[in-house]
Amino acid sequence: MVSTREARAGWLFVLPWVAGFLLLTAGPMLYSLYLSFTHYDLLKPPRFAGLQNYREILLDGRAATALWNTVFYTVLHVPAQIVLALGLASLLRRAGRSAGLFRTVLFLPTMTPPVALAALFLLLLNGQNGAVNAVLGWFGFSGPQWTTDPAWIKPGLVLMSLWTVGSTAVLYLAALTRVPAERYEAARLDGASAWRQFWHVTLPGISGTVYFTLVVNTIASLQVFTEAYTMFFGARPSTPAEGDAALFYVIYLFQEAFGSLRMGYASALAWVLFLVIAVITVVQVRLSRDYVHYEDRS
Amino acid sequence: MTRWPVAGLLALLVAGCGGLGPSAADRPDTLVTTGFGLPDEHATARVDVFRQRRPEVDLRINEGAFDEQQFLSAVAAGDPPDLVYADRRKLGGYAARGAVQDLGPCLRRQGVDLARYRAAAVRQVTYGNVVYGVPDFFTVRVLVLNNPVLRQAGIDPASVSTSDWTALARMAEKLARVQDGRIERIGFDPRMPEFLALWSKANGADLVSDGPHLDDPRVVEAVRYTADLVRAQGGWAAFRAFRDTFDSFGANNELVTGQVAAMAIDSWYVNTLAANSPQVDVTVVPFTDRQGAVLTEAGGQAWAIPQGARHPELACEFIATMTAADTWVTAAKARRDALAKKGKPYSGTFTANRVADEKIFGEVYDPRGIPVLEQGVRVLRSVQDRSFALPPSPAASDLVRSWESAVARALLGGQSPQEAMRQAQREAERAITRVGGR
Structure with missing residues (x-):
């Protein structure tokens, strides 16, 4: 039983967070919800517009393009990140004493600032003189104009995003070390092949972590911004010469807000994205009930 | 017992929200600028002139690139800087939104005669017959030809012109070098989509006048022509990727290495060439329309006073001082002397003030025999008053985005030039309606 005094002290300790949340997160969110029903250009007071901004999104070809680009990127990026991270974590687990060193080496690229990463990959991915195509050339492939x-x-952006696969791989490595060794032993005694061991022992054993990274990476991918903006829009808030191929949803939202000063419309775009992410996350939560295995529930 | 910590915390929160005292910009004799940096003597020497004239003024230069959001938020919050320095093309949108002040009365009081400024620059800062800014620097667009590459191909640089589009296309194809999909040299870079207004004007069409004319058949023809030029030189994807590999600001730039035979480019690049590769063998020639008349597009920055600025009269005096011919000459001399100490030539200062330019190029200009300056600056000066500028538009950002996006689609072959520009026109009209309606 918590005493009144302890409860007060507890509230006092969480007060900075509560105040920060209300002032800096919940407040702006509610204000942006209000703005999404208005026309607002920063200079004149917001004018109520009802559902006009939301109706406009349905008819906006660039919004549709931006959403398609974002979903396309997410569908490529998330599985690629998970599969590669799992492969690297499996290798690391066999690394023995040098696992610590490799873990550090693998994690280091995650520390690279996204803007520096984007600038670096503009050089690496250049279709005429880039290192990626040079390597492809050694194997007889003529690389594309990434x-x-x-x-x-x-x-190309998905390829670049794999640079930070280390953070996911480290999580998987931690999960892999927690799978009880006796399960593998029992599987081997039953004659299970390496693939069957992976499918029936390893994957269920780390499904909680895989599920976590799936949700987190999906949300992050749907909000992709910095690298693509730096590579294709950086110098000026207009259209890159590659057309709308790199126009991701949050980049379009940013352009509408700070390029065209349509704060109301941009707020509506933000809330549509929020709903899209919420729906996808709910679907993932529902599916997790059938596919995710937690030790404490077994 | 818990009251005092709670009170202390609330006090901290309130203090963190600000508003406990007047802003520094509220003090008398204080001037706050945004968007203006102090990268060289063109800036520092001019600021020094003002400081010497008004030593009592606390001039606060907030250096860094112009941040539109920061500026407009400050205006909306009633806490604007006293001065804003921005691309002239942006001023129309700010004027339409009421973010900047009418400068007419204060410029009259300060004795600033806009007739001494280049007409295209003044047009860019005039919205609805009201002047909202004072032009500062002035750039134009020209052609730069790589003499050794042209001569090697048997082409006389003096014969190159943008008047005969068929001949230009033939020359571009002849000079371009493409091997197995890899571009080794660009024959002629039309600089699209950035130079669409110039190519359209050369074909007799105003991209924007009383409204956008993005689907004008002559604009479509210009898009088709330049897209075909690029396609014949390897296609846009490879062309653009090749351009991205250039060391444009280095000693081994694309003209020195022979990666480009000819290109349309902004005039400031002539100064860059002179500074980084003074012995580069190039010829600067004017861009011409299809009838052979010299044509160029103007660009540059302007000073303006935001709505709600605390010290508008002082700000106006600052603008008048910064853009006065004598101040420009002082800055030009300071720049020349600083470069001379490094053994470098002074390539001149191109301002929107015609009187200033005459004095600078008559008294201060020091090309030191650098060929690109000796020949190029003469051409640049000769085209300055032949320049045009698109009229200010409240939806300028949207218009640029519409047409650049359309040209990109046409260059990539995703849409025909006609379809692309029709779509751009629809988008531009919608943007203007939206801005007008708000």
Whole structure:
């Protein structure tokens, strides 16, 4: 039983967070919800517009393009990130004594600032002189124009995003070490192949972590901004010469807000994205009941 | 017992919200600027002139690139800077939104005669017959030709012109070098989509006048022509990727290395060439329309006073001082002397003030025999008063985005030039309606 005095002290300790949340998160969110029903250009007071902004989104071809680009990127990026991270974590687990060193090396790229990363990959992915195409050339492949051909811009960005796979791999490595060794032993005694061991022992054993990274990476991918903005829009808030191939949803939202000064419309775009993310997350939560295995519930 | 910590915390929160005292900008004799930096003597020497004239003024230069959101938020919050320095093309939108002040009365009081300024620059800062800004620097657009590459191909640089589009296309194809999809040299870079207004004007069409004319058949023809030029030189994806590899601001720029034979470019690049590769063998020639008349597009920055500025009269005096011919000459001399100490030439200062330019190029200009300056600056000066500028528009950002996006689609072959520009026109009209309606 918590005494009144302890309860007060508890509230006092959480007060800075509560105040910060109300002032800096909940307040702006509610204000942006209000703005989404208005026309507002920063200078004149907001004018009520009802559902006009939301109706306009339905008819806005660029919003549709931006949403399509974002979903396309997410569908490529999230599975690629999970599969590669899992592969690297599995290798790391076998690294023995040097696992610590490799874990550090693998995690280090995550520390690279996104803007520096984008600038670096503009050079690496250049279709004429880039290192990526040079390597492909050694194997007899003629690489694409990663940074200027609309068909290859999103795959190029996915390739770049794998630079930070280390953070997910480290999580998987921690999860893999927690899978009880006796389960593998029992599986081996039953004659299970390496693939069956992975499918029936490893994957269920780390499904909670995989699920966590799936949700977090999906949300992050749907909000992708910095790298694409730096690479294709950086110098001026207009259209890059590659057209709309790198126009992701949050970039479009940013352009509408700070390029065209349509704060009401941009707020409506933000709330549509919020709803999209909420729906996808709810679906993921529902599916997790059938596919995610937690030790404490078994 | 818990009251005092709670009270202390609330006090901290309130203090964190600000508003406990007047802003520094409220003090008399204080001037706060935004968007203006102090990168060289053009800025520092002019600021020094003002400081010497008004030593009692606390001039606060907030250096860094102009941040539109920060500026407009400050105006909306009633806490604007006293002065804003921005691209002239942005002023129309600010004027339409009431974010900047009418400068007419104060400029008259300060004795600023806008007739001494280049007409295209003044047009860019005039919205609805009201002047909202004073032009500062002045840039134009020209062609730069790589002499050794042209001569090697048997082409006389003096014969190159944008008047005969068929001949230009033939020359571009002849000079371009493409091997197995890899571009080794661009024959002629039309600089699209950035130079669409110039190509359209060369074909007899105003991209924007009383409204946008993005789907004008002559604009469409200009888009088709330049898209075909690029397609014949390897296609837009490879062309653009190749351009991204250039060391444009280095000693081994694309003209020195022979990666480009000819290109349309902004005039400031001539200064860059002179500074980084003074011995580069190039010819600067004017851009011409299809009838052979010299044509160029003006650009540059302007000073303006935001709505709600605390010291508008002082700000106006600052603008008048910064853009006065004598101040420009002082800055030009300071710049020349600083460069001379490093053994570098002074390539001149291109301002929107015609009187200033005459004095600078008559008294201060010091090309030191650098070929690109000796020949190029003469051409740049000769085209300055042949320049045009698009009229200010309240939806300027949206218009630029519409047409640049359309040209990109046409360059990539995703849409025909006609379809792309029709879509751009629809988007531009919608943007203007939206801004007008708000």
